[in-house]
Amino acid sequence: MMEEYRGVWVFIEENDGAIEGVSLELLGAGRKLAEKLEVPLSGILLGHEVTKLAKEVISYGADKVYVIDNPVLKDYRTESYMKGVIKLAETYKPEIFLYGATPNGKDLASAVATDLSTGLTADTTMLDVDIDKRLLEASRPAFGGNIMATILCKKHRPQMATVRPKVMKALEPDSNRQGSIIEETLNLKEEDMRTKVLKIVKELTKKTNLAEAHVIVCGGKGLGDIHGFQLIHEFADTIGASVGGTRDVVEAGWLPHEFQVGQTGETVTPKIYFAIGISGAIQHVVGMKNSELIIAINKDPGAPIFEVATYGIVGDALEILPKLIQQFKEMKTEKGGEISYA
Amino acid sequence: MHIVVCVKQVPDTKIIKINPKTNTLDRRSAPAILNPYDAHAVQAAVKIREETGGMISVLSMGPPQAVAIIKKSIEIGADRGYLISDRAFAGADTLATSYALSKALQKIANEEPIDLVICGKHAIDGDTGQVGPGIARRLDIPPITNVIEVSEVNKAEKTVLIKRKQISGYELIQTQLPCLLTVEKEINSILYSPLPNMLRAARYEPVIWAVSDLGEVDKTQLGLKGSPTIVGKMFTPPKLEGGKKLEGSSDEQVSQLMDILMERKDLLKLKETSTAN
Numbered sequence: 096m097m098e099e100y101r102g103v104w105v106f107i108e109e110n111d112g113a114i115e116g117v118s119l120e121l122l123g124a125g126r127k128l129a130e131k132l133e134v135p136l137s138g139i140l141l142g143h144e145v146t147k148l149a150k151e152v153i154s155y156g157a158d159k160v161y162v163i164d165n166p167v168l169k170d171y172r173t174e175s176y177m178k179g180v181i182k183l184a185e186t187y188k189p190e191i192f193l194y195g196a197t198p199n200g201k202d203l204a205s206a207v208a209t210d211l212s213t214g215l216t217a218d219t220t221m222l223d224v225d226i227d228k229r230l231l232e233a234s235r236p237a238f239g240g241n242i243m244a245t246i247l248c249k250k251h252r253p254q255m256a257t258v259r260p261k262v263m264k265a266l267e268p269d270s271n272r273q274g275s276i277i278e279e280t281l282n283l284k285e286e287d288m289r290t291k292v293l294k295i296v297k298e299l300t301k302k303t304n305l306a307e308a309h310v311i312v313c314g315g316k317g318l319g320d321i322h323g324f325q326l327i328h329e330f331a332d333t334i335g336a337s338v339g340g341t342r343d344v345v346e347a348g349w350l351p352h353e354f355q356v357g358q359t360g361e362t363v364t365p366k367i368y369f370a371i372g373i374s375g376a377i378q379h380v381v382g383m384k385n386s387e388l389i390i391a392i393n394k395d396p397g398a399p400i401f402e403v404a405t406y407g408i409v410g411d412a413l414e415i416l417p418k419l420i421q422q423f424k425e426m427k428t429e430k431g432g433e434i435s436y437a
Numbered sequence: 438m439h440i441v442v443c444v445k446q447v448p449d450t451k452i453i454k455i456n457p458k459t460n461t462l463d464r465r466s467a468p469a470i471l472n473p474y475d476a477h478a479v480q481a482a483v484k485i486r487e488e489t490g491g492m493i494s495v496l497s498m499g500p501p502q503a504v505a506i507i508k509k510s511i512e513i514g515a516d517r518g519y520l521i522s523d524r525a526f527a528g529a530d531t532l533a534t535s536y537a538l539s540k541a542l543q544k545i546a547n548e549e550p551i552d553l554v555i556c557g558k559h560a561i562d563g564d565t566g567q568v569g570p571g572i573a574r575r576l577d578i579p580p581i582t583n584v585i586e587v588s589e590v591n592k593a594e595k596t597v598l599i600k601r602k603q604i605s606g607y608e609l610i611q612t613q614l615p616c617l618l619t620v621e622k623e624i625n626s627i628l629y630s631p632l633p634n635m636l637r638a639a640r641y642e643p644v645i646w647a648v649s650d651l652g653e654v655d656k657t658q659l660g661l662k663g664s665p666t667i668v669g670k671m672f673t674p675p676k677l678e679g680g681k682k683l684e685g686s687s688d689e690q691v692s693q694l695m696d697i698l699m700e701r702k703d704l705l706k707l708k709e710t711s712t713a714n
Binding site for chain 1: 484495530531532535559561563564565566567569570571573574575579580581582583590601602603604605606608609610611612613616622623656664666667668669671672673674680681683684687688689691692694696697698701704705710
């Protein structure tokens, strides 16, 4: 029975006529899995007036795109999207099905897994396959600690996982790539829907600033207390950076939740990332390790943050930060310049 | 209005330690607490009850010690508590958990129909957020995840207005009752529990059900047996090389760092404005 299930699928999340970055990243990751298993990679595209995006899905690595284009699917709703995805999965039987770990991706995958009675791994950060057993190896940080767990789904298909944004790498799009577009229909009536989306409000909050920031100064428990943490704000102000914090810092109330970097907070990829007084638990590292230049300051020479840091300073942040702030301030006054970031 | 809040006892992950030799969790190192998101869920239910009247039940699955978090929920303002506790539930993944909880919810609904189920966004020990939507599917009610505000609970029309957090911003959703919400921490702040609640909680004894109390249950869908996912292995990720350590006194370290940063003109530029003054 399980042999009927073949192929790797990626749920393509669309917002305002554009494909979410995480879906393109998953096409890149899914491409590798599909090649190892020697099966096609398919994109699953639902929405209203979305068929035009199918070519883009192919250019990022898909061999096939299954499309359901229906006005009822204009805005994401669990019940309508779930019906479409389940219909496709029951008809075409994929062995692996990946979703972005976004609010909608997680919501949809949870509902679909329940109806298909199959396994779902949340917030995966590493993906691989055991080729002989055709098993998806979905790994994720466990318990916010320094340990990863590989989750397997041996006896149920499809094997499903949600994957953190900004962890996998998208392929360079190739507009010459060939693929097939399969259009399916879904019998949905607006009057049968129990949920209505009345309004969508886009807010460019500080949270999004953190995700887009070029430079982030992120502080951890090593700053001692909320007063010590003020140095993080001062340093960030001085160099025009955004402020972030670890889960501990947020739990302690030194920073609001939207500033949290890590598995349960934001994943960030700035040009420069200062990790100050942060030990570097996996929970945190998965949220920042793809930053271009990482500078770590920590008292403990054995802290795991030094393994991901480009440059490390073993020392007391409370002693080093004021000096660093001083240096930047002097530089600005001496040269009368402003720091800018390329 | 009957609101049921699903709650979970979790180890306090802020405190829990990993045994560096075995890479396993030292559960004794962490106190067991009410999952913080679930505390917000109970608080959200209390606020709705203030407006609509009615009753709040809490439901948990766990070992007998989980009675403690039901008492905590009573402190916050819940009226009644149920714990399902049985060895048959042990080792459940999210699919098996949502099955067991939905069976208990059906039993509670037989006593008093349920208008609204509220869960925390996720539990801080598993961080999955999958059980809430799973329960909603099993009860065939709409799930709304990532809720940051609940307003206009209309008992007559059986509708509720919800703000749902999105990647950027939020969406305003109207859905039918009964439905299931999973709430973010932003939805409210936890207030100090009133003294009468604390007194009531201290002597409160929840209803405890075993599998045999839940009526018709497919035992193959419970616990480890009913869980499609298993943990294949635990590992520490391959150590990265790490970069260069800057040595010397703190002044020397800072000056080396400044040199490094100033050299990275691809990342950072000092815009030299007029030096006339």
